[in-house]
Amino acid sequence: MATTTMTMAKALNEGLRRAMERDKKVLLMGEDIGKLGGVFRITDGLQKDFGEDRVIDSPLAESAIVGTAVGLAIRGYRTVCEMQFDGFVYPAFDQIVSQVAKLHKRSDGAYTMGLVIRLPFQGGIGAIEHHSESPEAYFAHTAGLRVVSCSTPNDAYWMIQQAIEHDDPIIFCEPKSRYWEKGEVDLEGPSHELFESARRREGTDVTVIGYGASMKTIMRAADTAASEGVSLEVIDARSLSPLDLEPMIASIEKTGRFVTVQEAPHTASIGSELVAELTQRCFYSLRAPGIRVSGYHVPYPPTRLEEDYRPSVDRILDGVDRVMGFES
Amino acid sequence: MATTTMTMAKALNEGLRRAMERDKKVLLMGEDIGKLGGVFRITDGLQKDFGEDRVIDSPLAESAIVGTAVGLAIRGYRTVCEMQFDGFVYPAFDQIVSQVAKLHKRSDGAYTMGLVIRLPFQGGIGAIEHHSESPEAYFAHTAGLRVVSCSTPNDAYWMIQQAIEHDDPIIFCEPKSRYWEKGEVDLEGPSHELFESARRREGTDVTVIGYGASMKTIMRAADTAASEGVSLEVIDARSLSPLDLEPMIASIEKTGRFVTVQEAPHTASIGSELVAELTQRCFYSLRAPGIRVSGYHVPYPPTRLEEDYRPSVDRILDGVDRVMGFES
Amino acid sequence: MIDEELVQLLTPEGLRVGHPEYASSLDGEEIFSLYRDMVIVRRLCNESTSLQRQGQLALWAPIQGQEAAQIGAGRALQPMDFTFPTYREHGIAWCRGVPPEDVLRMFRAVSNGGWNPQHFRHSVPTVVLGNQALHAVGYAMGVQRDGAEEAVMTFFGDGASSQGDTLESFVWAASFNAPVVFFCQNNQWGISTPSSLQSKVPLYRRAEGFGFPGVRVDGNDVLAVYEVTKKALDNARVGGGPTMIEAYTYRMGAHTTSDDPTRYRIDAEVEVWKHRDPLERVKALLVREYQIKGAAFDQVNHEAEAMALKLRDDVLAMGRPDPITMFDHAYASEHALIEEGRREMLELGISGGAH
Amino acid sequence: MIDEELVQLLTPEGLRVGHPEYASSLDGEEIFSLYRDMVIVRRLCNESTSLQRQGQLALWAPIQGQEAAQIGAGRALQPMDFTFPTYREHGIAWCRGVPPEDVLRMFRAVSNGGWNPQHFRHSVPTVVLGNQALHAVGYAMGVQRDGAEEAVMTFFGDGASSQGDTLESFVWAASFNAPVVFFCQNNQWGISTPSSLQSKVPLYRRAEGFGFPGVRVDGNDVLAVYEVTKKALDNARVGGGPTMIEAYTYRMGAHTTSDDPTRYRIDAEVEVWKHRDPLERVKALLVREYQIKGAAFDQVNHEAEAMALKLRDDVLAMGRPDPITMFDHAYASEHALIEEGRREMLELGISGGAH
Numbered sequence A, B: 001m002a003t004t005t006m007t008m009a010k011a012l013n014e015g016l017r018r019a020m021e022r023d024k025k026v027l028l029m030g031e032d033i034g035k036l037g038g039v040f041r042i043t044d045g046l047q048k049d050f051g052e053d054r055v056i057d058s059p060l061a062e063s064a065i066v067g068t069a070v071g072l073a074i075r076g077y078r079t080v081c082e083m084q085f086d087g088f089v090y091p092a093f094d095q096i097v098s099q100v101a102k103l104h105k106r107s108d109g110a111y112t113m114g115l116v117i118r119l120p121f122q123g124g125i126g127a128i129e130h131h132s133e134s135p136e137a138y139f140a141h142t143a144g145l146r147v148v149s150c151s152t153p154n155d156a157y158w159m160i161q162q163a164i165e166h167d168d169p170i171i172f173c174e175p176k177s178r179y180w181e182k183g184e185v186d187l188e189g190p191s192h193e194l195f196e197s198a199r200r201r202e203g204t205d206v207t208v209i210g211y212g213a214s215m216k217t218i219m220r221a222a223d224t225a226a227s228e229g230v231s232l233e234v235i236d237a238r239s240l241s242p243l244d245l246e247p248m249i250a251s252i253e254k255t256g257r258f259v260t261v262q263e264a265p266h267t268a269s270i271g272s273e274l275v276a277e278l279t280q281r282c283f284y285s286l287r288a289p290g291i292r293v294s295g296y297h298v299p300y301p302p303t304r305l306e307e308d309y310r311p312s313v314d315r316i317l318d319g320v321d322r323v324m325g326f327e328s
Numbered sequence C, D: 001m002i003d004e005e006l007v008q009l010l011t012p013e014g015l016r017v018g019h020p021e022y023a024s025s026l027d028g029e030e031i032f033s034l035y036r037d038m039v040i041v042r043r044l045c046n047e048s049t050s051l052q053r054q055g056q057l058a059l060w061a062p063i064q065g066q067e068a069a070q071i072g073a074g075r076a077l078q079p080m081d082f083t084f085p086t087y088r089e090h091g092i093a094w095c096r097g098v099p100p101e102d103v104l105r106m107f108r109a110v111s112n113g114g115w116n117p118q119h120f121r122h123s124v125p126t127v128v129l130g131n132q133a134l135h136a137v138g139y140a141m142g143v144q145r146d147g148a149e150e151a152v153m154t155f156f157g158d159g160a161s162s163q164g165d166t167l168e169s170f171v172w173a174a175s176f177n178a179p180v181v182f183f184c185q186n187n188q189w190g191i192s193t194p195s196s197l198q199s200k201v202p203l204y205r206r207a208e209g210f211g212f213p214g215v216r217v218d219g220n221d222v223l224a225v226y227e228v229t230k231k232a233l234d235n236a237r238v239g240g241g242p243t244m245i246e247a248y249t250y251r252m253g254a255h256t257t258s259d260d261p262t263r264y265r266i267d268a269e270v271e272v273w274k275h276r277d278p279l280e281r282v283k284a285l286l287v288r289e290y291q292i293k294g295a296a297f298d299q300v301n302h303e304a305e306a307m308a309l310k311l312r313d314d315v316l317a318m319g320r321p322d323p324i325t326m327f328d329h330a331y332a333s334e335h336a337l338i339e340e341g342r343r344e345m346l347e348l349g350i351s352g353g354a355h
């Protein structure tokens, strides 16, 4: 196994590079992604190596970034659009929902909307407002889109390549607070298919399901729980739409209890969906209702307070306690 | 009780009129709402009576309709924005999510975002694409907003007035397919608070929860079920965010089973939220998991097919059968 | 209507006028052929309106009054060009070779598109105002990357000129010098909204502020529209960058068959524009300058009539699709929720698989 | 820098120049007072940069180089006017009377706003590019309805000029003849994006295409900025409608303290602009024309120093808010999910209610 250690930022960079090498129709487009290499340096060096025609520094307008990527898709290009931050994807919402999600259908399959919208999402970097949003539920709710999220450098490296190769439009959520953390990347082959969930830790008492930046917090919570004699099984959803439920079902059939973790507020969210689906599918196994640990139902707070907004180890363990407290 | 019979369209029109009479700061703004009276004639005659300064025919740009309504709110006006159709609210999504939902908070309460965004939503009128969307989950997921939906002329008349008087921004979802149906309106006082759900029918076997255009279909399903010996209790959610759960909980504690009904696809939707909340709160009473009857996970189909996409009496009864099929 | 800013080559009376920059390059046969197309699409439009009245279409968006704008622009296109229309570009679709019945699929509510856009190089209709302008610019950026000598043309109305997407597309087209032509049919109205509410100054002037030329052409003069569009497309194909064309015209009918224009506009206005009918002036020219006779005109009318008859048959034959088709092409590849939906529909017996 | 299009009243060397439409109306005292404000906001900016370096701020967006643009514009405002800034309008905030420490609350990440916008008639900062331009137009529509003689001014950058919202705000301002002034600081860069990518032609020309005047002013010339802005505001207040002002200036520093401009721009460019420093030219004028002496300048520097000291103290004293405050003002009235969140937080002992 040819593994190497790199940060998630570097893994994304390398993944993009490989995708661009493999297919000349792959383009990158976004604000400041060329000379600057993106505010997170995800595209560092790529314009230098692939030219300004393939790594396109764009004027500042997100609807136009996505809308022109649609036109490029119709022309046969595969554009990876970078939204500079999660909170700046909303100007492009109309293009995403009305066009990106629907054009394959509207054209009866004549158009392939093979484009990827990269979204550095979630909080944890102490930024100002609009830089810490978790908009994944909006896209998961939208038929015609797919939504995935990576949580490790290895996933970042492979998932971005898989997403670019895929023919459906994909919202690619990157946990920006984890960009600089290192991990092993296996350069030979992906560990999972793009739309598969992954079990990150085996356990017997409670299944905890999360994604993105929450994964690390969940793993920490699992360590703490273990030291208190509670065994958590941890699943990284990875694909937020469609959800890969089978491994979760298998886990819950074993544990009888589950907790979902996300930074977004819980109303009509990925967590809600997980609870709804898993309750339906595991009804007889469930010894407690699924509990959602999530951001609160308030605008993302000033970031001096963000660690009290984002699911913490304590809050996750509180959720675990709550599901353990149910008797059945 | 001074009741009178009118269509939902007329009830909304009268409700708007009363709100405008009561408070000179109430403005209406939207595309074609003045001279034409709106494509659905909801604002018919209002420009004539209140003038062009209070019933503003706008250029065609939804982001601007909402963005200028924000400025008007800062200036102390209360603007009721009409989105011509559900599918045209998306260009305004950024203003709604980043500004309307967050400015009260950002200004530490100095700004009151007392504005209403009227959304003729859901399908059922045989229209072309983008005219039959159900975007309520996007807004329900957004902290800082409130989302309500009327299903009867009486609710329409009162809820629009209550929404305009309310200081929070409200997404007001109107089931356009019901605009022309008549019902009793009690001119003396509202039957419910704005954010309350309403029991529309008493029953004992299964609780069915819906909103908007689905209510009528649910009531029909309840008739059919009754004729087959199954007793449905029917609840109109009315407030989609926040949800008024207490009456639902009370009902489920009685029936032990529930079905949710909506036209939107089920992923990360109001239905998901209902199932998640109600499962948690009624866990010991539930004899079956909550089942969601919803639109399919596809772009809204050409409307010759819409009645096979929207929850029908058959599909609701199928949902009822499914929850009845669980043993416990 | 004397307007310095307006490119006109043919008066409403059918008299030729000179213009410093544009001259008609078409011979009598070609002009006749433009006339023929206009007659046909007018007939197509009338037939569709009556089909709608008879309950055979859910909706219709008439183009009466805009035939010269659409045929002039549509005929200026080359086969390799690509076009991005709205819901009202029936004349363009005709020029691109899209079968008339395919144009009606959306209006019969049996499809959200109706034809293979790659085959005809004419995109599916865009209903959300302005969205398509960005697609056109993106497509044009692809053309640039391919080093192809092709032009892209997108259509929008006076109303849609106020949308952020339309305006952003101007920014991008200028920044990337994209081979795109923005063809704005200013038909004076966006449903009930007069174009004067969208702009206090002539719309074509907006382009200049974004750094590329704008031209206002008499949209009821097919000769002028053809020449202005041809020049803009030629220029785009050889790297000359974007042009905005404002075709100054008039929507003679209602916005759509659901609309009631008597609520917002006066008859006198419609009367004025009747005298500027795009077909009549060409006919006058053809009679006077090329001695075209009644028989030739009769022949065109016959053709139009035959088209209309066939169109009617085709539309009536368009059955309700099998509901299960709603799952087709929602995604390009397998998807659990699609499988689930299909299964549920089959179980409920909604689709019998009999189709 | 000889530019016909640019309104300039003072050269980089501090020499007065005439302009056919604008003349400086300010006496020595007033000019000195503008100078003083520029010194103070530059000091404010420097102090904030070092506070950020020392880990006391999460971020800082410097205004160095843009002091004349902001003080010229800010001082042209009247108390009854209302302003809608971005994240970089520290000089405007100063002119509106917002306490400097309040400006820093957002950058210390203890607030998403920082001051009472109604009290200062200066809105909270808008981070999403372009959003505020529509708020300004809406507010101005309110001013019209109140029949008030007030003007509204909104700020945005060269980068934000490409956003749909900014462009729609132009449409609306023109359509409703709103009393609004669009003040665009073209500081040549939007992070790493050069303004030439946003527009191939001078930005101020965009206004004309929307039907209202655009003016380009030397944004490093406080006298010119003051006069141009004053005229536009005066005009707006009496029903003259919108104006767009492009203040042609330069961002001397990084985009923010997170940015590394060496990756995308060359030193030579920065050097050129150093010679156009907005403070130096006023100082030269004050010395030459008004015989202002070193002592007066020292006095200003002292004031600036005192402000900076106080600012530092104030910032260091800004503690972490009680987490429970995140629930305040999320809604204007009771909300079940807010109650639930508060309860959970108290139960978890995150907020002790001790604050």
Ligand SMILES: Cc1ncc(C[n+]2csc(CCOP(=O)(O)OP(=O)(O)O)c2C)c(N)n1
Pocket: B031, B060, B062, B084, B088, B091, C088, C127, C128, C129, C156, C157, C158, C159, C160, C161, C187, C189, C190, C191, C251, C255
């Ligand atoms: C974003 C959006 N908002 C509103 C509508 C509803 N609508 C459909 S056509 C129309 C008027 C468009 O006018 P114009 O652009 O002049 O085109 P025309 O219909 O005159 O050809 C409106 C408001 C829409 N389709 N899209």
Ligand SMILES: Cc1ncc(C[n+]2csc(CCOP(=O)(O)OP(=O)(O)O)c2C)c(N)n1
Pocket: A031, A060, A062, A084, A088, A091, D088, D127, D128, D129, D156, D157, D158, D159, D160, D161, D187, D189, D190, D191, D251, D255
């Ligand atoms: C809608 C949106 N997209 C992207 C960003 C990220 N962003 C913040 S500032 C900036 C550059 C803005 O440039 P300009 O408008 O010239 O203003 P300046 O920073 O130069 O004052 C960008 C891209 C944003 N804030 N909002």
Ligand SMILES: [Mg+2]
Pocket: C157, C158, C159, C185, C186, C187, C188, C189, C190, C191
């Ligand atoms: Mg029009």
Ligand SMILES: [Mg+2]
Pocket: D157, D158, D159, D185, D186, D187, D188, D189, D190, D191
């Ligand atoms: Mg700038």
